Amino acid sequence: MEVEETKTTIADNESVLQRSKTSSVVEEPLPSKDDAENEDKDGHELEIQYASGSRLAIITLGVCLGLFVVALDTSIISTVIPTITTVFDSLGDVGWYGSAYLLVLASLQPSFGKIYTVFNLKAVYLISLIVFEVGSVVCAAATSSLMFIIGRAIAGLGASALLSGGMNIIAFAVPLEKRAAYNAGVSSMFTIASIAGPLLGGAFTDEVSWRWSFWINLPVGGLAFFIVGFFFTAPARKSQLTFKEKMAKLDFFGALCFVGGTICLLLALQWGGATYAWTDSRVWGLFLGFGLIMPIFAYIQVKRGKGATIPVSIIKQRTVLISTLYSFLYSMASYTQIYYLPLYFQAVENISAVGSGIRLIPYLVFNTFAAILMGMYVNRTGYYYYLLWIGATFYTVGSGLLSTLGLNSSTAQWLPYEIITGFGRGSGQIPFVAVQVVLTPEEVPIGSSLVMLSTSLGGAVALSISQSIFNNDLLKELTKYAPSIDPDIVLNSGATQFSDLVPADALSGVLQAYSKAIDTVLIPPIAFAGLSLVLALGIERLNVKARKQSANVTAESEKSEKAEA
Template sequence: MATSFEKSESNEALRERSEVLSDGDERDEAHYLSGWPLGFLMIALMASSFMLALDNTILATAIPEITSDFNSLNDIGWYGSAYLITQMSLLPTCGRIYTFLNVKYTYISALLIFEIGSIVCAASLNSVALIVGRAIAGGGAAVLVSGAVVIINYCVELKSRALLMGCLSAVYGTASVTGPLIGGVITDNKTLTWRFCFRINLPFGAIAIGLICWTLKKTPPAAKAGLPSKEKIKQLNLLGALFLVAATTCLLLALQWGGIVYHWSDSRVYGCLIGFILLVTVFICLQFRLKGNSTISLHIFQSRTMCAACGFMTFNQLAVVAQIYYWPIYLQSVRNTSARTSGLYTLPLIVSCTICTLSVGWIISCVGYYVPFMWSGAPVLATGSGLFLLITTHAPAWRWVLPQIISGIGYGLCTQIPLLSVQVVLEKADVPTGCVMVLFFQCLGGALATSISQNLFTDTLLRRLGGIDGLHPAAIVEAGARDFRNFIVSDHVLESVIEAFVKALRNVFILAMASAALALLASLMMEWRRLPRKKKGAPTPRGGV
């Protein structure tokens, strides 16, 4: 056990480190934006954030129409996986790109790549072209996701970052949840068709490119900008990125196939899992061997805050994505609402999450402490998930509005904290990589949520439907969340099928509640820190970069 003297000495060291961080910020304040330039920069980042989040979920209601046009029912999983594989697996490498290359031009190039991918998708004549376009867009998204955090880190003083990151989180969350509603409205329009789900990205990208070119007149040099080009390519470790792409592909294939397309005992499923384990092992060994040139700077995980932030983000995202994806199923299958109406009924979650995220960002900017919001957000999110378990077939409106509000508050309280915490504890050169790793685990949580939830939901639903006389379970599942009513004549059988949907959904909400509880456990590892205070008499930032 540490003595009082050792604790006092440790606290003094922390205070000295905070002062060093503050001094570093003061030296960098010549690069900080304020006033109108800062406002236009945030508009640019919010435009690209809205575009990325919308692209993640807008296809949810458009995919059935796409499969009808291309006769590609078996390719449904790839429309999401192609995007997710390239985004997840390239995130660590893309995080390192910003330590070598100009922040401004790297971000603009990524926007152009994402727009090219969107154009390929919108103009695709077959399913293969659409999948290729999604993969291209995912590669651009990997650079953009990490780029917004890096730009804020370079161009905004630390005290204001929580508020601005809260704005980005609010925009991202709003676009993610409203994506299915917007996709349904667009797809139902005979003039726009599902192709406009990709064309809608073009104006947002154009706005972002124009404003970034105007506001970032002179960007600060990257942390390792002085290295020779050959050394930069070497330190990007493209071989490591290749192994990570392969490992991610194997994992997502196993989770996508297991229990749905093939049995878990099928060699194609456990073969992918074995391949994932082997490839990850090779990837980790490669990181140790390359040391300074590794894709992931493993030394950043010596910080318990870094480990806690990654674990927290994984479980927190798993919990909220499970709710976002499966709550509309309750509305459409149990309450028999349209896709557009089910999107409107998710507004309580959207509004509560947005307001809370913005409020937390402002509060943290004022008080400096951020760890308590992780400790409070996770249990509130778990409570909201638990209240979903009380919903019945004919539950009144307040019974399903209240869980959404509570879940939205819980997620809004803590969603931005992991990214903010790593910026406080890591050295400046490691901040881009640290932020990218947190975002990587956020993507991983979302991927695990959809895969695990799908297995729980489908397995329970098939077992429940199998106990109903005169019913073919597979036909009901294939009919979809709404059209299964066309195959049922008897009201008694219909009530039994609806009840089976309710029981299957409860397992998904149990998963969300358990995941939020695990997020709370991860948050207990966080170091008690605060944002460095700005010293008195420090120079004020200029209005340009």
């Protein structure tokens, strides 16, 4: 059996090894089996200087801090919005406070993935961090609602580059066979921020000022800037291009089409069923715009070949495609749970906002624990593909258990349910490793940006779907369990305010309706997690260590051939 497994590993890695070669200092792309189509005409070779020891630990800390403030800006806004609308008398602008940031962040992901393949990685990252900080200052110092929205958009611009940039820094600071554990630690910043954000936002608003929710980004981001700028060495290219030549390599029209199409989709999902009815011309018009623009984008990508924003040769690679879809489904499930579990604790269990955040800690801790544990396992063995299967199995089971929480569920129920779900969620960082195994060093930024894009889009799509499901099901359950109550009273009041507006004799029925509606919202994550398991079964069964060993043999062989010549 061991002989057969070794043969399988070598065979599975053969196609990858033909695409890339490495030495201890230099990694450079090799022509793929479609030489004429995929050859890098500029003959770029990346000179990579991996870090180690305390220097690597410091670089990892800097990347974690940079990603933490980006993720924090996504979640901290939820508890700050009520105060901002009061200060600026801007209730009608609420939707833009979140979407101005998220729309820019999601739509520019592929564009920055392409930019990182052309320009210096460290320079782009540091400039993006400055842009993010400028946006944070504008938000913190805002004197009007419009100024605040502009600040959010500027911050989103910087954040879009920081997301994929952070993962790229890890990719070029840590050797492939050791990269998984570091990816896990960095990825955990998103989960930590999703819990810490609302708590920090509430604390700043109550104790200091809501503006500190954005001022906090300056010292944290500043430390990240110093660490990356001082300790990280960006990969250098042997062949130098002029600035004009680099700009010519960017797919401006394709990027413009992707940004326009993505914004149409996200706005339609955000407005549909909430701000406007799904049948409203503004909503279906946006869907129509998305349907018309994206085929144009796809045509441009095919025509531009390797010069495209999203080269077809990358996205059609089986592991890249499966990893991207896996991340999309995982994001849909986790965003739904992270948003609606606090709603369950606050509305149904009558727990404070801080208390609900504390009750989500088991989900966070075991998510991070599993991610790091899986990363260490990949570092030791080189195998990663069946961790996707294990994680998705736990995630499906845990999601199913969470959907059974009810009006009288005890700690003995929700606690182990969160532990199982959080443990399964830990495999969500494996796709970053998977795409880096099958892509050449120059392709890694694009692959990382695709995984990050799928995470952002998955969350946006899931929250839109879950909002519609919740509103419709809550209306149905209210007519069943509290027929004497006007549904608009509950629907138009906050999750913690309806108990003050509902008569005491009808409160139990309303709570039951709320509980049932949240259970219904938590059902789709079961399907998302289950489908991710099915997809993961099709991933290429490669080994990180086998790839590196064979690649080094290839490099040494070529050195010998050159010496003999």
